[in-house]
Amino acid sequence: MESPLFDWHSQxxxxxxxxxxxxxxxxxxKAIGDLSTGGVIAEHTAVRESVGVFDVSHLGxxxxxxxxxxxxxxxxxxxxxxxxxxxxxxxxxxxDETGGVIDDLIIYRYSESKFLLVPNAANCAAVFAVLExxxxxxxxxxxxxxxxxxxAVQGPxxxxxxxxxxxxxxxxxxxxxxxTIPGYENLGNVIVCRTGYTGEFGYELIPSWxxxxxxxELLVGVxxxxxxxxxxxxxxxxxxxxxxxxxxxxxxxxxxSPLQASAGWAVALGKPAFHGHDALVAEKxxxxxxxxxxxxxxxxGIPRGGMNVLDSSGAIVGEVTSGTFSPTLKTGIGLAxxxxxxxxxxxxxxxxxxxSSVVKVVKPPFIASHVR
Numbered sequence: 001m002e003s004p005l006f007d008w009h010s011q012x013x014x015x016x017x018x019x020x021x022x023x024x025x026x027x028x029x030k031a032i033g034d035l036s037t038g039g040v041i042a043e044h045t046a047v048r049e050s051v052g053v054f055d056v057s058h059l060g061x062x063x064x065x066x067x068x069x070x071x072x073x074x075x076x077x078x079x080x081x082x083x084x085x086x087x088x089x090x091x092x093x094x095x096d097e098t099g100g101v102i103d104d105l106i107i108y109r110y111s112e113s114k115f116l117l118v119p120n121a122a123n124c125a126a127v128f129a130v131l132e133x134x135x136x137x138x139x140x141x142x143x144x145x146x147x148x149x150x151x152a153v154q155g156p157x158x159x160x161x162x163x164x165x166x167x168x169x170x171x172x173x174x175x176x177x178x179x180t181i182p183g184y185e186n187l188g189n190v191i192v193c194r195t196g197y198t199g200e201f202g203y204e205l206i207p208s209w210x211x212x213x214x215x216x217e218l219l220v221g222v223x224x225x226x227x228x229x230x231x232x233x234x235x236x237x238x239x240x241x242x243x244x245x246x247x248x249x250x251x252x253x254x255x256x257s258p259l260q261a262s263a264g265w266a267v268a269l270g271k272p273a274f275h276g277h278d279a280l281v282a283e284k285x286x287x288x289x290x291x292x293x294x295x296x297x298x299x300x301g302i303p304r305g306g307m308n309v310l311d312s313s314g315a316i317v318g319e320v321t322s323g324t325f326s327p328t329l330k331t332g333i334g335l336a337x338x339x340x341x342x343x344x345x346x347x348x349x350x351x352x353x354x355x356s357s358v359v360k361v362v363k364p365p366f367i368a369s370h371v372r
Contacts, residue, residue: 051226100256191207
């Protein structure tokens with residue numbers, strides 16, 4: 001499948017790859033509008049120091065509406081939507097009966113009877129199927145994957161970039177509102193959300209599918225005024241890894257519960273029921289068999305997903321779930337599921353192509369968060 005911006009990405013020479021069945025940009029060969037070098041490190045740095053814009057239209061979109069929608073969703077997802085008000089968003093998880101994670105997603109609450117769900121691209125159909133099968137209230141549940149685009153504007157100059165388009169909104173973190181762009185009312189309403197996946201101050205814009213290209217072109221047209229860059233999903237991955245944010249299929253899966261992945265803060269075990277409730281209550285009572293930790297390289301080694309983590313005796317104590325070179329710290333970092341008795345600040349080793357590499361166990365994030 002293709003984003004509404006697929007042709008644009010192709011025309012500027014973006015490196016494309018499959019993400020959940022969607023052809024999406026990994027990186028760009030140069031900064032748009034000049035001859036400076038592109039690539040993941042330059043794009044990553046732009047988000048940390050100025051602003052970057054991402055096409056993430058591959059993300060799913062599901063609309064749920066009707067009398068009882070709040071009650072319905074609270075019976076399914078792990079977090080408690082009663083904790084947020086109208087115009088707010090919440091991180092949530094959908095689990096199966098064993099406590100494994102079908103998907104993690106953001107839920108936007110318009111009212112008690114209207115919600116927008118944004119799951120991962122590869123899992124949108126699975127989330128939709130669960131909702132449809134559980135719909136005993138006659139709710140309207142629509143797979144709106146191709147009804148909306150999603151554009152992420154992330155970095156300390158995000159607010160300045162939106163102001164260049166006349167978009168000036170004061171939103172708390174995880175809040176959203178609908179706006180029209182002055183002079184471009186023909187684009188219709190655009191949902192502006194104070195959410196993101198980079199650890200920086202930023203927004204996610206959700207226009208209609210047909211308005212995604214013109215809105216993107218407006219953003220790109222003013223990027224130079226704030227030293228911004230167009231960014232691909234390669235930089236999105238290095239940014240989220242520095243923050244210790246989970247990626248489904250790596251830190252979360254049907255085999256990895258939220259409690260193991262340090263996402264217990266998004267599991268309201270006090271609710272009477274949600275999918276996977278009993279299994280997660282039992283897991284907490286028994287004690288999780290592994291926990292998510294950060295690995296900070298102490299040499300030139302770079303952790304990579306699937307690598308074994310070893311203690312001083314050579315015994316396997318965990319496995320790397322994600323790893324990369326940190327453009328901010330200029331060293332290798334990784335996330336790993338390890339035995340719960342492994343202490344913070346202890347040193348372990350990983351096998352990097354037959355060479356033993358030393359890593360220190362830390363608690364993510366690797367750098368300070370600036371989302372607020």
